[in-house]
Amino acid sequence: MQIYETNLDEEKFKPLQSDCSNCSGLCCVALYFSKTEGFPENKAAGKPCLYLQPDYLCKIHESLVDKNMKGCIGYDCYGAGQAVTAMYKGDTWQSSPERAQEIFNVFMIIFQLHQMRWFLMEARVMGHVKTLAPKINALIEENRRYCSCSSTDVLSLDLKHYKKRVNTLLKETSRMVSDRFPRQSSHHAVDYMGRNFKNKSFDGIDFSMHLLIASDFSGCTFSGANFLGTDLRDCCFNGADLSEAVFLTQMQVNAARGDVNTKLPVFLSRPVTWR
Numbered sequence: 001m002q003i004y005e006t007n008l009d010e011e012k013f014k015p016l017q018s019d020c021s022n023c024s025g026l027c028c029v030a031l032y033f034s035k036t037e038g039f040p041e042n043k044a045a046g047k048p049c050l051y052l053q054p055d056y057l058c059k060i061h062e063s064l065v066d067k068n069m070k071g072c073i074g075y076d077c078y079g080a081g082q083a084v085t086a087m088y089k090g091d092t093w094q095s096s097p098e099r100a101q102e103i104f105n106v107f108m109i110i111f112q113l114h115q116m117r118w119f120l121m122e123a124r125v126m127g128h129v130k131t132l133a134p135k136i137n138a139l140i141e142e143n144r145r146y147c148s149c150s151s152t153d154v155l156s157l158d159l160k161h162y163k164k165r166v167n168t169l170l171k172e173t174s175r176m177v178s179d180r181f182p183r184q185s186s187h188h189a190v191d192y193m194g195r196n197f198k199n200k201s202f203d204g205i206d207f208s209m210h211l212l213i214a215s216d217f218s219g220c221t222f223s224g225a226n227f228l229g230t231d232l233r234d235c236c237f238n239g240a241d242l243s244e245a246v247f248l249t250q251m252q253v254n255a256a257r258g259d260v261n262t263k264l265p266v267f268l269s270r271p272v273t274w275r
Ligand code: SF4
Pocket: 027, 028, 039, 040, 049, 050, 051, 052, 053, 057, 058, 059, 060, 061, 069, 072
């Protein structure tokens, strides 16, 4: 079943996709890392990674796959890195160390806003939830307003109420999508972790917040399957059709396995490890 509009303009998602060439390496500095999660070292938040160069490029970028740096490969900032770098107009954590903590705090807030906007943009291009369009558009516009505030105003935003409204709307969207498929009452009792489900249909299944770690979904179909907050680390999607999956993110896809035959929604990129 077709979930997304035909001829949708994936360019509209561009501002919410990472552009490391226009970022001051924010994720490689601002975030806490752990070696066990596939980063090169255990590192405190605010400390630059040992491989981050003064020009903000990664010294080992070409060999991240060979070195199995899953954390680095998987991370996606939803375009928050380049947006915050642009907001500070040339001031960076490196050139203005006295502002570094403030820049990191703004990055964390813009990251959350961009992530929510991503889901809202995705909901907006779903063909069967048109009745929700006015509410979705209003929340997207509100989000854009927050993201174009000054850094001082961003820091004083109270996002609790906004987040709650976004979550309510995303749940409503998910419900409308899943109502188009027959009920699968036994689904919630299934333990998906590490199991083999080759060539099955998971159309319309609600995987939201489920742990699917290391399961084999080769050759499966996922039209209308909801992946909001699902843990897909090391899942295998070789030859699977995820092109009509719902609320699937670049970070989830980067953390999973797939191949050249895996179909993805048009607004997601094929991870380098899948080529
Ligand atoms: S290894 Fe490269 S991509 Fe990973 S955190 Fe360090 S600088 Fe960033």
